[in-house]
Amino acid sequence: MPELPELNPVIHGKLRLALLTLLAGVEEAEFTWLREKTGATDGNLGAQLLKLEEAGYVAVEKKFVQRKPQSLYRMTEAGRTALTEYVRALKQLLGAEL
């Protein structure tokens, strides 16, 4: 029997998985948009994004637009590869076609 794959613990967290999936479909996204889509609190969202950033899965660009701070998040190549591998492992574990 083939060995079952392990799921990446950084991505497996619900909010982190949601964030990476959202970022996979867009060029880049503002913090406020991610908050709106996930319904997470500022603190939790910031903490989970920081974990993804530390893992090298997302990159952040902070700037000021009309004197207001703006954080733009985008998925890195490492993040895309990690998400693809996570989905492949999930598929294998469930033994189902996506």
Next chain:
Amino acid sequence: MSTDSNEMELTERLKLIEDMIAEGRHGQESWGWSFVLWGVAYCIATAWATWGHSNLAWPVTMIAAGVMTGVIASRMSHGHPETTLGRALGAVWMAMGISLMVVLVCLAASGRYDTHVFVAIVGAMLGAAHATSAIILKWKMQFFCALVWLAACVTACFGSDTAVAVAFFAATFFGQISFGIYAMILEARRRKQREAAHA
């Protein structure tokens, strides 16, 4: 943890991925207004050129419509990230618009412009852009719009002056204005469904 609860957790993750993909696509799909705006702009330009006998009617109206599209689109997209799909569709329409403008301005400047040539080019270009969008989005209604514009293009090649005018207005009405209103209704319905789901 039991096998069943483990499987349930994994299924939940899979559902979360699907939901987030769908969620990420929402909000960037409000383009119905632009079809209405351009359809109305064609009507204004035609009326101005016909009854006002002005050579400026088409360039001025088209530039005004272009500026309005840019301003409204940038306001509507504020805070909403650009998707790869949205960028691909936007590129098709932008490239079509620029090509159309260059060809029509050159034809007008060279004096080789007439109604048949104008409708043939506009019909072919809009037909191609609608067809490309329809294939990307797998949207039959938009493919119908492509056929309407291509029919106007064919009519312009073979039909009389009256037939060309009728074909152009029919294409503007069905392929732009009606389609735009239909798209706006669908967008509003989707927005309501999302709001109800989030409530």
